[in-house]
Each structure stands twice: as C-alpha cells, then as structure tokens.
Amino acid sequence: MSAARPTEFSKLEPLLLLSVTVLILYFARDLLVPLTFALTLAFLLAPAVARLETRRVPRVLAVALVGILAFSLIGGVGYVVARQLLNVARSLPDYHLKIQQKMSTVHSSTEQSFEKAIIAFEDIGDDFITSAFTPAAAGNNQQTPTQIQPVRIIDPDRSQLQATAELLMRFLRPIGTVGVVIVFTIYLLMKREDLRHRILLLAGMGRISLMTQALQEAATRISQYLFFQAAVNASYGILFGSGLYLIGVPDATLWGVLAGILRVVPYVGTATSLALPLIVSVAVSSSWLPPILILALFLALELSATNFVEPWLYSSRTGISSLALLAMAIFWALLWGWPGLILSTPLTVCIVVIGRHVPQMSFLHTLLGTDAELSTEAHFYERLLAMDQREAHAIATQFLEGKPLVELYDAVLIPALSLVEQDRHQGNLDDVRCNFFFLSIGELVSELTDYKQKLPANSIAVTPYPSRSVKAQEFAVVCISASDQADELTAQMLVQLMERSNHQTLLLSANSVSTEILDSLAEESNTVIFISALPPFAFSQARAICQRVRAHLPNNRIVIGLWNTTNDPDQTPEQTIERFGSGKPTVVVNTLAQALQQVAQWHQPFSGFYSIQR
Structure with a gap:
C-alpha cells in the first residue's frame, strides 16, 4: 500500500497543480488581466522595437517611438469611433418610429388579434391580483392588518456625494486600468531580458534549455x-x-x-x-x-x-x-x-x-x-478493435501509397501486433477480438502478395546483375515462428518479403521443427535460419529455440528477429548476442528492413554489373 500511494499522488499532481492555478487566476484577476493585456501588446510591439534596435536606435528611444505611435493610433481610432457612435446614437430616436412602422408590417392580422388577446388576459390577471391583495380585501378576509413600514431619513447631501463618487469610480477605474496596461507594456518592452532571466531562474538551472525553447515558441x-x-x-x-x-x-x-x-x-x-x-x-x-x-x-x-x-x-x-x-x-x-x-x-x-x-x-x-492525433499503427489497431476491417485496410492502403511494402509491415502492422500481444497478456482483450485481429492481418498480408510499389515517372530503379566471373552466394531461408499466432504472422511477412527478393524460403512453426528436419538442414550449411519472435515475453522463447537449432546446426547462420524492439544503448551487438548463452545467433535484428538488408549483404557478390531501368 505504501508503494501505491506515491504513484497515485504522482498521477493526481498535475490535476492538483491545474486546480490551484485556476483558483489563482480567478482570485487575482484584477492584477492579472492588465498584466496579460500588457504581455499581449508587448508581444505585438516587440518585433518593431527589435527592428529599430538593429538599426542602432537606443532601446529607450525605440520603445518611446513604438509606444507613442501604437497608443496614439489606438487612442485616435477609439476617439473617432466613439464620436461617430455618439452621432449615430443621437439619430436613433428619429429612426424609432420608422422601425416600429416597418416591424408592424411583418405581423399579420391574425397575429395582431392574438397579441390583443394576450394583452387582455394580462390586464384581467393584473386586476385580479390587485383586488385580491388590497387592504380592503384583506379586511374582508379577516387577516392580520398590514404592517407599518419604518420611515428612513436619507441625507440628500450624502446621497448626492455618494452618487458622484460612484460616477467618478466608473470613469476612473477604466482609465486606471488603461494606465496600468501602458506602464506594464513599457516595462516589458524595456526589460525583456530581465523578465526572461527571472523565469529561467525560477525554472532552475537544469531546465534552462527546456524553458528557453518554451519561451521562444x-x-x-x-x-x-x-x-x-x-x-x-x-x-x-x-x-x-x-x-x-x-x-x-x-x-x-x-x-x-x-x-x-x-x-x-x-x-x-x-x-x-x-x-x-x-x-x-x-x-x-x-x-x-x-x-x-x-x-x-x-x-x-x-x-x-x-x-x-x-x-x-x-x-x-x-x-x-x-x-x-x-x-x-x-x-x-x-x-x-x-x-x-x-x-x-x-x-x-x-x-x-x-x-x-x-x-x-x-x-x-x-x-x-492540433497535432494530437493517433499514430497510424494506433489508428489501425483501434479500427480493428472496433471490428471495422474495411476502414483498417483503408488506413493501411493510404499509408502504403508510394512506399515499399516493408515500411508498412515495420511501421504499422508489427507495432499493431505488439499492441495486441500486450493487451492479450494483460487480459484486456477477449478471444473474439483477438482472433478477428489475427485473421484480418493475415488476410491483408495475403492481399499484398502481388503489391507493386508505384515509383515516380522520372525515378531510376537499380537492379543488381551478377557478373559471370563472380556469382552470388545461393542459399535458402528457413523462417521459424517462435510461439503463437503473432509470431506466425510476422514470419509470414518475412517469408513474403524474402520471396519478393527472389530467395528460396520455407515457413515452419516451432512445433513442426523436428529432429529429422534439423538434421536435413544441417546438410546445407548455406541455409539461413530466421527465428521470428514478437514481444512481450519473446526473448526466452527465442533463446530456447535458438539453442535447440544451434545444437543441430553449428555451422549455419542463425538470425533472431526480435521485432518492434529497440537496442539497449548501453549494450553492444556482441553483448546482446551473448545473452542467448550457448546457442548464440549470428545476428539479432529488430525490423524486417534490417533482416532484408542482412540477407542482401550475404547474397551480394564481391563485384558485378548493375542494370539501370527507368
């Protein structure tokens, strides 16, 4: 319980801070409103002041010139508009009769009769209320006599003085607010660096870079x-x-x-x-x-x-x-x-x-x-969770426009499969949606078997053409899925990409890898073994399969595909391989693109010609 309380408090801390901030903004609004107006004007006028300073105008003179020009413009426009509005206000009484006559033409005779009926009912109701609550009616009903209201004596001089003071306050308060805004604006323009330094000091030395970026933005x-x-x-x-x-x-x-x-x-x-x-x-x-x-x-x-x-x-x-x-x-x-x-x-x-x-x-x-949108993989996963296969396929198709197929698999499908695996292991995903997700992914991968990337009209495609003297290394690729359906789907994607690269491939599940198959593969030392594993809980399964395969195939190249993972920056590739114990793989890759690149390096000859196609 003691460990859970700090975690719960850390989650509520932003909300508490936000609530306290809102309370401060409300109760300190008399001070903060003029300050905010001044900040807004300072942001608007600061570029003009900075431009004058670049032309070697002293800051005091630059602020004075920009301030006088800005406030004179605002005051002049306000004065002219106010005078024009007063002239229009004087003319409004002359328009009153015309407006009434024009509005009366809108109402029909039926509407006028209805309005007269309503007025008559209102008059009858007023008469009834007056007659029911007059002192005579109260005496006939034998109710208590009307209470005598106390007489208050008001000093006429005092009331007039109070009214004058209230009238003056109505005029002086806006004028005072405008004066405060002007003073704040001039100070902010004069002391821009000083204000920025104070904010950075409040943020702390460890957050200078963060606060500088925030203030600049x-x-x-x-x-x-x-x-x-x-x-x-x-x-x-x-x-x-x-x-x-x-x-x-x-x-x-x-x-x-x-x-x-x-x-x-x-x-x-x-x-x-x-x-x-x-x-x-x-x-x-x-x-x-x-x-x-x-x-x-x-x-x-x-x-x-x-x-x-x-x-x-x-x-x-x-x-x-x-x-x-x-x-x-x-x-x-x-x-x-x-x-x-x-x-x-x-x-x-x-x-x-x-x-x-x-x-x-x-x-x-x-x-x-504005940029708080779901990523493509999250949007794809959300649509499949809603069992909307059509829109999910549309998202994948839109992402794939003009891109290679491996980018769709690495950036969308495999991350979405990782989200499924996480929710499934945490018990947040039922079997119906999980099976629907796997079936939809499998169907989409099958549909993309014949996908051809659309290249721009002027693009150049370079296709390797082996020379006659030096031949490329010929070998087959065997893909083994580590455990469940997610691993099988990633292995299926890998096989599809290998076949599109003209490699001989074979797809096997972990249960179908028997001793006889491993012994037959041992006869072909050039055969590359891929073990496909998707987190979470993928490392132990991949390690066990790798040790078993390495025991039968000591001379073959084994590649572990731990998809959608990132390498530990504190570990070198050799240290990552050492984690697999006695059954060390040759290479560990994290994406299908890395897998294709690794196979291409092994398959590429030392020299050759390249045919250029448009």
Whole structure:
C-alpha cells in the first residue's frame, strides 16, 4: 500500500497543480488581466522595437517611438469611433418610429388579434391580483392588518456625494486600468531580458534549455497570431465597409472599422458588428432588400473567414484546434469576463506550449493541440478493435501509397501486433477480438502478395546483375515462428518479403521443427535460419529455440528477429548476442528492413554489373 500511494499522488499532481492555478487566476484577476493585456501588446510591439534596435536606435528611444505611435493610433481610432457612435446614437430616436412602422408590417392580422388577446388576459390577471391583495380585501378576509413600514431619513447631501463618487469610480477605474496596461507594456518592452532571466531562474538551472525553447515558441506563436489577426480583421473591415457602401447604408466606413475592431472579441464581437448597421438599415431603407443584403454579406464574409482563412492561418501557427479555441474562449470568458474572451487565444497558446514542453502537463497539449492525433499503427489497431476491417485496410492502403511494402509491415502492422500481444497478456482483450485481429492481418498480408510499389515517372530503379566471373552466394531461408499466432504472422511477412527478393524460403512453426528436419538442414550449411519472435515475453522463447537449432546446426547462420524492439544503448551487438548463452545467433535484428538488408549483404557478390531501368 505504501508503494501505491506515491504513484497515485504522482498521477493526481498535475490535476492538483491545474486546480490551484485556476483558483489563482480567478482570485487575482484584477492584477492579472492588465498584466496579460500588457504581455499581449508587448508581444505585438516587440518585433518593431527589435527592428529599430538593429538599426542602432537606443532601446529607450525605440520603445518611446513604438509606444507613442501604437497608443496614439489606438487612442485616435477609439476617439473617432466613439464620436461617430455618439452621432449615430443621437439619430436613433428619429429612426424609432420608422422601425416600429416597418416591424408592424411583418405581423399579420391574425397575429395582431392574438397579441390583443394576450394583452387582455394580462390586464384581467393584473386586476385580479390587485383586488385580491388590497387592504380592503384583506379586511374582508379577516387577516392580520398590514404592517407599518419604518420611515428612513436619507441625507440628500450624502446621497448626492455618494452618487458622484460612484460616477467618478466608473470613469476612473477604466482609465486606471488603461494606465496600468501602458506602464506594464513599457516595462516589458524595456526589460525583456530581465523578465526572461527571472523565469529561467525560477525554472532552475537544469531546465534552462527546456524553458528557453518554451519561451521562444510561445513568443513566436503569439506574435504571428496577433500579426495575422490584425491583417485578417483589417481585410474583413475593408470588405464589410465596402459592401455596406455599395448597399447604401449610412456611415459605411464607421461600420467597417467597427467590424474590424470588434472581431478581436471572439463570437460576441462579430454579432455586434452585424446588429448595429442592420438596425440602421432597417430604419433608413424603404424596403427589406438592404437588410437582407447586409445579412447575406455578413454570412458570406464570416463563413469564408471562419471556415477557410482563419483555420489556415491560425491553427498552423497557434497549434490549437478549432474546437479547443471555442472551448477555451468559453472558459476564459467565465473566468475573467470580456477581457478573458479577448485574451483567450494568446492565453491558450501559452497553455499548449506548456503542455508541449512540460511532461507533467502533456495532457493539455493532447486536449488542445492540433497535432494530437493517433499514430497510424494506433489508428489501425483501434479500427480493428472496433471490428471495422474495411476502414483498417483503408488506413493501411493510404499509408502504403508510394512506399515499399516493408515500411508498412515495420511501421504499422508489427507495432499493431505488439499492441495486441500486450493487451492479450494483460487480459484486456477477449478471444473474439483477438482472433478477428489475427485473421484480418493475415488476410491483408495475403492481399499484398502481388503489391507493386508505384515509383515516380522520372525515378531510376537499380537492379543488381551478377557478373559471370563472380556469382552470388545461393542459399535458402528457413523462417521459424517462435510461439503463437503473432509470431506466425510476422514470419509470414518475412517469408513474403524474402520471396519478393527472389530467395528460396520455407515457413515452419516451432512445433513442426523436428529432429529429422534439423538434421536435413544441417546438410546445407548455406541455409539461413530466421527465428521470428514478437514481444512481450519473446526473448526466452527465442533463446530456447535458438539453442535447440544451434545444437543441430553449428555451422549455419542463425538470425533472431526480435521485432518492434529497440537496442539497449548501453549494450553492444556482441553483448546482446551473448545473452542467448550457448546457442548464440549470428545476428539479432529488430525490423524486417534490417533482416532484408542482412540477407542482401550475404547474397551480394564481391563485384558485378548493375542494370539501370527507368
């Protein structure tokens, strides 16, 4: 029990750390929101500052120039947009009557009668409630008299002072937040190296390389995202404003600029950018055609941007899937409100980078990243576990396009067989699915007997042509499967590849290797013996068969195929062979490609001609 508790705690440690982080983000949001806005602006402005510094401009002057230009641009655009919006707001009361008249034309006479009936029922209900709960009705029902409410005396001067203070706080708080953001941004641009050094010191000397890569990746991804977001939003605003101008909507330039700005706020901003010009169009137009055209323009631009442009630009550069962007936008909006909604993508980029570089947080990258996909062998194995043979064969066929057959066997089929063996020995796989898997693999291997690799049109195939003076060594290859069906399937793959290489082959199972067969093989000293074994628990079986074969065939070359394993870096090939005891094999290979290469070396003559075929 004492050994199990640390293991369970280590599994829960990332979740506990994540929970504590979320609590800190929530309760410290008043400080973290301005800091995060400042970090985002610093990521956006840092390339411009760095470019000025490369031209020998002092950092203080470079930061001052970039900061003044950026904040002047933001303030100027905000001021102009705010004034234009106030002018539109003054015109809205004039549009009120027109909007009511146009909306009334939508309702039919039947709907108007229904609305009048509802209003009549509401009036009757109000009269009934009033008559039931008046003091006179309470006296007739002999209930307790109405309680006298205490009179509160309010100082008019104090209430006016309090209202003035609240009004001032409403204006001063945003101004103070903007000031904090500006101060933080200038400090981050001035002290970039100092901040990076502090983060590296917190990470520790042993993680300098890891944290340096994480910081560099986060800065690159966020900077690229902000740049492309600004480009996309500007293009969107220009197209939207131009379309509104052609439709005939007043203040089309304002609505285009506002659409580009509001797209910074995901989902909510786009809906707001549509609502305002749509209301104005309904008020000023004499028909319903302009509002319909505005809606069609909005749908065309939004669908093109969200389904084609943004996935192509954002997903590859931020490393976040589209579903994760939506989910994290909701998460940050619940945590920080509208500032969290604006900052959701840069914050999620940081989370994905942490999940990529911190092993304990790798589940974050799996949940949110774009490249968190099943490998081909895992996808193939999953489809066969679902007993979907057609799709599993389609996965193998798609992987095989333009590749040699041995690559499919080494990279997909044998690793999938290893997963089957692991689950079978652990008791996680029933006999029905296990047999279905073996039958499907066997059928696929049989179908690929006549497979021919498609080479590019201009490729050159080099085929060895032995010379007359020096002949290639002729020998047969005998493949022995170590134990179960998985070993037989790997041996079947090996035999198929040997036959495609024009070698004489023979497939035997471990039970069929009798003393008579071994004695007959001993007469052919050139015969190569392959022992096919697939982990887990493959070494002991391969060792026992190898010792038995070596006892009868002391002069033959024996190759052990421990498929889908990796060599121990601390052991040399000679040390690996020594592990087999008295029945030492000649070579130990881990892949079918190594097996083919080894046989080709033994079969290759010392000299020869090569025929070139196109």
